[in-house]
Amino acid sequence: MSTDIRTVVVLGAGTMGSQIAAVAALAGYTTALVDIRQEQLDHARAQLRSRLDRDVEKGRRTRADVDAAWEQLTLTTDRDAVAASADLVIEAAVEDLKIKRSIFAELDRVCPPHTLLVTNSSNIVSSRVADATDRPEKVCNLHFFNPALVMACVEVVPHETTAPETVDAATAFVESLGKTPVRLKREVPGFVANRLLNALRREAVGLYEDGVADFKDIDLAAKTALGHPMGPFELMDLVGIDVVYLIRLAEYEQTGDPSALPARSVKEKYEAGDFGRKTGRGWYEYPGA
Ligand SMILES: NC(=O)c1ccc[n+]([C@@H]2O[C@H](COP(=O)([O-])OP(=O)(O)OC[C@H]3O[C@@H](n4cnc5c(N)ncnc54)[C@H](O)[C@@H]3O)[C@@H](O)[C@H]2O)c1
Structure with missing residues (x-):
């Protein structure tokens, strides 16, 4: 655990x-999961x-570790x-x-003065929430990837006045989870990994909308030529x-760049409520979801 x-x-x-x-609970932290x-x-x-x-059945974790994690976890x-x-709020x-x-x-009012307040936001940089608090030096982005139980990377992104101690504590926390911290020197919308992903997704949707190839074939190329475990359309359904x-809308609001606006085909699916795996239909169909 982080000290x-x-x-x-x-x-x-x-x-x-x-x-x-x-x-966090699996790493031994006393953890509370909160929702409204x-x-x-x-x-x-x-x-x-x-x-x-399922992880226990497949031998990826021990029953003892999972039972210990449930002991650490409160849902409220x-x-x-x-x-x-709290020492850290994510x-x-x-x-x-x-x-x-x-x-x-609200967190700034109810948490003790030492508590670090971080956001997992994919696109809202922490300077945009830090100034809602009286402790901007204790605020940064800590960006996990989906599914968080599996993905190793966690981006640690300071804003201009994040204290170096906050970055160090956040980095040590990520390491204590058994994950890989990727430290950015400064905040930028999309951070690093999603900037790379957005470039690929933009190109994939463009090729599809231009009628160059079916989305399934574009996914196939990403998997069989580039070695990606999942194609960009499959990934959209998962995310x-x-x-x-x-x-995309949040990025447009931050940058004013019209190229950040969601593509036509993505907007259509959003407006139809076809969100991907969670609704049973997105680019692909998921019967029984
Ligand atoms: N989905 C992804 O792949 C992904 C990956 C990395 C980061 N993120 C970021 O993580 C954040 C959450 O995304 P998600 O996909 O888990 O969203 P989600 O819609 O699945 O879950 C959001 C949850 O927040 C709850 N909520 C809303 N207002 C709340 C409040 N005031 N207090 C407590 N809970 C509240 C909702 O009831 C809901 O259960 C977003 O900022 C997103 O940018 C998402």
Whole structure:
């Protein structure tokens, strides 16, 4: 475990927050997973239970480690009660700047002065939430990848006035999770990995919309020629087309660059509610999802 951090609170029990909380609990941290909706916590508990049990069956983890993690993990709607004793809060709530700013302002009021407040946002840089607090030096992005239980990379992204001690503590925390910290020198929308991914996705959607190849064949090329484990369209379905869409909008709002706007075909799927695996249909069909 990291020496300075013992108690972790994760806000938002969705796709990312639930697995980030599990990763922290598996590493031995006293962890609370918070959501505003009890049904979301119930869903997260069921999902994590089946995921971790499957890991045990497949020999990826021991039963003892998983049982110990459940001992460390609390799921609750009472944010303020758990925030009062947090050393680190990881915000993984919905990708909406107004909501994130109010969360950071409220956390600043209820957390002890030493608590680090980080955001898992994919596209909202932490300077945009840090100034909602009186502790901007203790705020940065800590960007996990989906699925957080599996993916090694975590980007550590300081804003202009993040203290070096905050970056060091966040980096040590990531290492203590058994993950690989990738440190950025300064914040930039999309950070590093998603900038690379966006370039590939933009090109893939462009080729599809221009009628050059079917999306399935574009996925096939990415897998069989480039050695990617998943094609860009399969990945959009996994991440959630709603998330992809909102990330692009957030980038457009930050940069004003019209090329950041979501592509036509992505917008159509978003407006139809075809978000990918989570809704049973995106680029591909997922019967029984
Ligand atoms: N989905 C991904 O692949 C991915 C990857 C990396 C980072 N992220 C980032 O992680 C964050 C969460 O994304 P997600 O895909 O897990 O979203 P999600 O929609 O699956 O989950 C968001 C959760 O936040 C909860 N919530 C909303 N307001 C809240 C509040 N005030 N307090 C506590 N909980 C609240 C919602 O009830 C929901 O359960 C976003 O900022 C996103 O940019 C997502």
